[in-house]
Amino acid sequence: MPPGAEPAILSFSGIIPVNPLTGTIVNGFQDVPEPVGAAGATGEFSTDAKQGPILAQSWYVLESIRRTVASAGGQMSDVIKLVxxxxxxxxxxYYSRVRKLFYPDQxxxxxxxxxxxxxxxxxxxxxxxxTVWLPPSFNSEAPR
Known part of the structure:
Protein backbone atom coordinates (compact mmCIF):
# COMPACT_ATOMS: atom_id res chain seq x y z
CA MET A 1 0.00 0.00 0.00
CA PRO A 2 1.23 3.50 -0.69
CA PRO A 3 1.92 5.79 2.29
CA GLY A 4 -1.31 7.10 3.75
CA ALA A 5 -3.35 4.21 2.36
CA GLU A 6 -3.45 2.32 5.66
CA PRO A 7 -5.92 3.21 8.38
CA ALA A 8 -4.46 4.07 11.75
CA ILE A 9 -5.84 3.24 15.17
CA LEU A 10 -4.71 5.56 17.94
CA SER A 11 -5.33 5.06 21.63
CA PHE A 12 -5.17 7.90 24.13
CA SER A 13 -5.14 6.84 27.74
CA GLY A 14 -5.22 8.73 31.00
CA ILE A 15 -6.54 12.06 29.70
CA ILE A 16 -7.13 14.03 32.90
CA PRO A 17 -7.92 17.71 33.54
CA VAL A 18 -4.36 18.80 34.26
CA ASN A 19 -2.65 21.57 32.32
CA PRO A 20 0.66 19.99 31.25
CA LEU A 21 2.36 23.38 30.94
CA THR A 22 1.61 24.49 34.49
CA GLY A 23 0.84 21.21 36.25
CA THR A 24 -2.36 22.72 37.63
CA ILE A 25 -5.63 20.83 37.90
CA VAL A 26 -8.71 22.38 36.31
CA ASN A 27 -11.03 23.08 39.25
CA GLY A 28 -13.72 25.32 37.81
CA PHE A 29 -14.84 27.80 35.18
CA GLN A 30 -11.95 30.13 36.04
CA ASP A 31 -9.52 27.50 34.70
CA VAL A 32 -10.95 27.25 31.17
CA PRO A 33 -11.01 29.86 28.38
CA GLU A 34 -13.35 32.80 29.00
CA PRO A 35 -16.04 31.96 26.42
CA VAL A 36 -16.33 28.41 27.77
CA GLY A 37 -16.38 29.49 31.40
CA ALA A 38 -18.88 32.25 30.73
CA ALA A 39 -21.16 29.86 28.86
CA GLY A 40 -21.13 27.34 31.71
CA ALA A 41 -21.29 29.64 34.71
CA THR A 42 -24.69 30.53 36.08
CA GLY A 43 -23.46 33.33 38.32
CA GLU A 44 -24.98 31.56 41.32
CA PHE A 45 -22.22 30.70 43.75
CA SER A 46 -23.76 27.49 45.11
CA THR A 47 -24.61 26.10 41.67
CA ASP A 48 -21.26 27.04 40.11
CA ALA A 49 -19.32 25.68 43.09
CA LYS A 50 -21.09 22.31 42.78
CA GLN A 51 -21.33 21.94 38.98
CA GLY A 52 -18.37 24.06 37.90
CA PRO A 53 -15.57 21.58 38.65
CA ILE A 54 -17.06 18.64 36.72
CA LEU A 55 -18.30 20.81 33.84
CA ALA A 56 -14.91 22.53 33.46
CA GLN A 57 -12.97 19.28 33.83
CA SER A 58 -15.21 17.55 31.30
CA TRP A 59 -14.69 20.35 28.77
CA TYR A 60 -10.93 20.39 29.36
CA VAL A 61 -10.55 16.63 28.88
CA LEU A 62 -12.69 16.51 25.73
CA GLU A 63 -10.94 19.58 24.31
CA SER A 64 -7.58 17.90 24.99
CA ILE A 65 -8.77 14.86 23.05
CA ARG A 66 -10.04 17.09 20.21
CA ARG A 67 -6.71 18.93 19.94
CA THR A 68 -4.70 15.70 20.04
CA VAL A 69 -6.86 14.02 17.39
CA ALA A 70 -6.62 17.15 15.21
CA SER A 71 -2.83 17.17 15.53
CA ALA A 72 -2.86 13.62 14.10
CA GLY A 73 -4.99 14.78 11.17
CA GLY A 74 -8.34 13.62 12.50
CA GLN A 75 -11.53 15.02 13.91
CA MET A 76 -13.82 14.11 16.79
CA SER A 77 -16.00 12.00 14.49
CA ASP A 78 -12.96 9.70 14.10
CA VAL A 79 -13.18 8.79 17.81
CA ILE A 80 -14.84 5.37 17.85
CA LYS A 81 -14.82 4.63 21.59
CA LEU A 82 -14.62 6.51 24.87
CA VAL A 83 -14.11 5.07 28.33
CA TYR A 94 -22.99 17.03 33.67
CA TYR A 95 -20.29 15.38 31.56
CA SER A 96 -22.95 14.25 29.09
CA ARG A 97 -24.10 17.87 28.62
CA VAL A 98 -20.53 18.90 27.77
CA ARG A 99 -20.01 15.88 25.53
CA LYS A 100 -22.97 17.08 23.41
CA LEU A 101 -20.88 20.16 22.53
CA PHE A 102 -18.26 17.87 20.97
CA TYR A 103 -20.74 15.30 19.61
CA PRO A 104 -24.00 17.13 18.80
CA ASP A 105 -25.49 14.20 16.87
CA GLN A 106 -24.19 10.88 18.13
CA THR A 131 -9.79 5.15 20.69
CA VAL A 132 -9.50 6.80 17.29
CA TRP A 133 -9.75 5.25 13.84
CA LEU A 134 -8.16 7.46 11.21
CA PRO A 135 -9.26 6.50 7.70
CA PRO A 136 -6.68 5.59 5.06
CA SER A 137 -6.47 9.13 3.70
CA PHE A 138 -5.69 10.71 7.08
CA ASN A 139 -2.03 11.37 6.29
CA SER A 140 -2.34 11.94 2.56
CA GLU A 141 -2.99 15.20 0.77
CA ALA A 142 -6.54 14.19 -0.15
CA PRO A 143 -9.24 16.20 1.63
CA ARG A 144 -11.52 14.35 4.00
Missing amino acids: QYFRNLDHFP PPVSTVVQVSEMLPDATVLIEVEA
Missing part, protein backbone atom coordinates in the same frame (compact mmCIF):
# COMPACT_ATOMS: atom_id res chain seq x y z
CA GLN A 84 -15.00 7.56 31.05
CA TYR A 85 -13.88 7.10 34.63
CA PHE A 86 -15.72 9.07 37.32
CA ARG A 87 -15.17 9.33 41.04
CA ASN A 88 -18.90 9.96 41.38
CA LEU A 89 -21.45 8.66 38.85
CA ASP A 90 -23.71 11.60 39.74
CA HIS A 91 -21.29 13.64 37.59
CA PHE A 92 -22.16 11.72 34.42
CA PRO A 93 -25.18 13.89 33.44
CA PRO A 107 -21.35 10.23 20.57
CA PRO A 108 -19.06 7.25 20.02
CA VAL A 109 -19.57 3.97 21.82
CA SER A 110 -18.92 4.66 25.49
CA THR A 111 -18.28 2.87 28.74
CA VAL A 112 -18.71 4.60 32.08
CA VAL A 113 -16.89 3.35 35.18
CA GLN A 114 -16.88 4.59 38.77
CA VAL A 115 -13.53 4.49 40.57
CA SER A 116 -12.65 5.29 44.16
CA GLU A 117 -9.66 7.55 43.47
CA MET A 118 -7.68 9.20 40.71
CA LEU A 119 -4.22 10.62 40.45
CA PRO A 120 -2.68 13.07 41.11
CA ASP A 121 -5.22 13.97 43.84
CA ALA A 122 -8.85 13.95 44.94
CA THR A 123 -9.77 17.07 42.96
CA VAL A 124 -9.53 15.11 39.69
CA LEU A 125 -13.11 14.02 39.03
CA ILE A 126 -12.82 12.47 35.55
CA GLU A 127 -10.40 10.60 33.31
CA VAL A 128 -11.11 9.59 29.72
CA GLU A 129 -9.58 7.08 27.32
CA ALA A 130 -10.22 7.54 23.60
Whole structure:
Protein backbone atom coordinates (compact mmCIF):
# COMPACT_ATOMS: atom_id res chain seq x y z
CA MET A 1 0.00 0.00 0.00
CA PRO A 2 1.23 3.50 -0.69
CA PRO A 3 1.92 5.79 2.29
CA GLY A 4 -1.31 7.10 3.75
CA ALA A 5 -3.35 4.21 2.36
CA GLU A 6 -3.45 2.32 5.66
CA PRO A 7 -5.92 3.21 8.38
CA ALA A 8 -4.46 4.07 11.75
CA ILE A 9 -5.84 3.24 15.17
CA LEU A 10 -4.71 5.56 17.94
CA SER A 11 -5.33 5.06 21.63
CA PHE A 12 -5.17 7.90 24.13
CA SER A 13 -5.14 6.84 27.74
CA GLY A 14 -5.22 8.73 31.00
CA ILE A 15 -6.54 12.06 29.70
CA ILE A 16 -7.13 14.03 32.90
CA PRO A 17 -7.92 17.71 33.54
CA VAL A 18 -4.36 18.80 34.26
CA ASN A 19 -2.65 21.57 32.32
CA PRO A 20 0.66 19.99 31.25
CA LEU A 21 2.36 23.38 30.94
CA THR A 22 1.61 24.49 34.49
CA GLY A 23 0.84 21.21 36.25
CA THR A 24 -2.36 22.72 37.63
CA ILE A 25 -5.63 20.83 37.90
CA VAL A 26 -8.71 22.38 36.31
CA ASN A 27 -11.03 23.08 39.25
CA GLY A 28 -13.72 25.32 37.81
CA PHE A 29 -14.84 27.80 35.18
CA GLN A 30 -11.95 30.13 36.04
CA ASP A 31 -9.52 27.50 34.70
CA VAL A 32 -10.95 27.25 31.17
CA PRO A 33 -11.01 29.86 28.38
CA GLU A 34 -13.35 32.80 29.00
CA PRO A 35 -16.04 31.96 26.42
CA VAL A 36 -16.33 28.41 27.77
CA GLY A 37 -16.38 29.49 31.40
CA ALA A 38 -18.88 32.25 30.73
CA ALA A 39 -21.16 29.86 28.86
CA GLY A 40 -21.13 27.34 31.71
CA ALA A 41 -21.29 29.64 34.71
CA THR A 42 -24.69 30.53 36.08
CA GLY A 43 -23.46 33.33 38.32
CA GLU A 44 -24.98 31.56 41.32
CA PHE A 45 -22.22 30.70 43.75
CA SER A 46 -23.76 27.49 45.11
CA THR A 47 -24.61 26.10 41.67
CA ASP A 48 -21.26 27.04 40.11
CA ALA A 49 -19.32 25.68 43.09
CA LYS A 50 -21.09 22.31 42.78
CA GLN A 51 -21.33 21.94 38.98
CA GLY A 52 -18.37 24.06 37.90
CA PRO A 53 -15.57 21.58 38.65
CA ILE A 54 -17.06 18.64 36.72
CA LEU A 55 -18.30 20.81 33.84
CA ALA A 56 -14.91 22.53 33.46
CA GLN A 57 -12.97 19.28 33.83
CA SER A 58 -15.21 17.55 31.30
CA TRP A 59 -14.69 20.35 28.77
CA TYR A 60 -10.93 20.39 29.36
CA VAL A 61 -10.55 16.63 28.88
CA LEU A 62 -12.69 16.51 25.73
CA GLU A 63 -10.94 19.58 24.31
CA SER A 64 -7.58 17.90 24.99
CA ILE A 65 -8.77 14.86 23.05
CA ARG A 66 -10.04 17.09 20.21
CA ARG A 67 -6.71 18.93 19.94
CA THR A 68 -4.70 15.70 20.04
CA VAL A 69 -6.86 14.02 17.39
CA ALA A 70 -6.62 17.15 15.21
CA SER A 71 -2.83 17.17 15.53
CA ALA A 72 -2.86 13.62 14.10
CA GLY A 73 -4.99 14.78 11.17
CA GLY A 74 -8.34 13.62 12.50
CA GLN A 75 -11.53 15.02 13.91
CA MET A 76 -13.82 14.11 16.79
CA SER A 77 -16.00 12.00 14.49
CA ASP A 78 -12.96 9.70 14.10
CA VAL A 79 -13.18 8.79 17.81
CA ILE A 80 -14.84 5.37 17.85
CA LYS A 81 -14.82 4.63 21.59
CA LEU A 82 -14.62 6.51 24.87
CA VAL A 83 -14.11 5.07 28.33
CA GLN A 84 -15.00 7.56 31.05
CA TYR A 85 -13.88 7.10 34.63
CA PHE A 86 -15.72 9.07 37.32
CA ARG A 87 -15.17 9.33 41.04
CA ASN A 88 -18.90 9.96 41.38
CA LEU A 89 -21.45 8.66 38.85
CA ASP A 90 -23.71 11.60 39.74
CA HIS A 91 -21.29 13.64 37.59
CA PHE A 92 -22.16 11.72 34.42
CA PRO A 93 -25.18 13.89 33.44
CA TYR A 94 -22.99 17.03 33.67
CA TYR A 95 -20.29 15.38 31.56
CA SER A 96 -22.95 14.25 29.09
CA ARG A 97 -24.10 17.87 28.62
CA VAL A 98 -20.53 18.90 27.77
CA ARG A 99 -20.01 15.88 25.53
CA LYS A 100 -22.97 17.08 23.41
CA LEU A 101 -20.88 20.16 22.53
CA PHE A 102 -18.26 17.87 20.97
CA TYR A 103 -20.74 15.30 19.61
CA PRO A 104 -24.00 17.13 18.80
CA ASP A 105 -25.49 14.20 16.87
CA GLN A 106 -24.19 10.88 18.13
CA PRO A 107 -21.35 10.23 20.57
CA PRO A 108 -19.06 7.25 20.02
CA VAL A 109 -19.57 3.97 21.82
CA SER A 110 -18.92 4.66 25.49
CA THR A 111 -18.28 2.87 28.74
CA VAL A 112 -18.71 4.60 32.08
CA VAL A 113 -16.89 3.35 35.18
CA GLN A 114 -16.88 4.59 38.77
CA VAL A 115 -13.53 4.49 40.57
CA SER A 116 -12.65 5.29 44.16
CA GLU A 117 -9.66 7.55 43.47
CA MET A 118 -7.68 9.20 40.71
CA LEU A 119 -4.22 10.62 40.45
CA PRO A 120 -2.68 13.07 41.11
CA ASP A 121 -5.22 13.97 43.84
CA ALA A 122 -8.85 13.95 44.94
CA THR A 123 -9.77 17.07 42.96
CA VAL A 124 -9.53 15.11 39.69
CA LEU A 125 -13.11 14.02 39.03
CA ILE A 126 -12.82 12.47 35.55
CA GLU A 127 -10.40 10.60 33.31
CA VAL A 128 -11.11 9.59 29.72
CA GLU A 129 -9.58 7.08 27.32
CA ALA A 130 -10.22 7.54 23.60
CA THR A 131 -9.79 5.15 20.69
CA VAL A 132 -9.50 6.80 17.29
CA TRP A 133 -9.75 5.25 13.84
CA LEU A 134 -8.16 7.46 11.21
CA PRO A 135 -9.26 6.50 7.70
CA PRO A 136 -6.68 5.59 5.06
CA SER A 137 -6.47 9.13 3.70
CA PHE A 138 -5.69 10.71 7.08
CA ASN A 139 -2.03 11.37 6.29
CA SER A 140 -2.34 11.94 2.56
CA GLU A 141 -2.99 15.20 0.77
CA ALA A 142 -6.54 14.19 -0.15
CA PRO A 143 -9.24 16.20 1.63
CA ARG A 144 -11.52 14.35 4.00
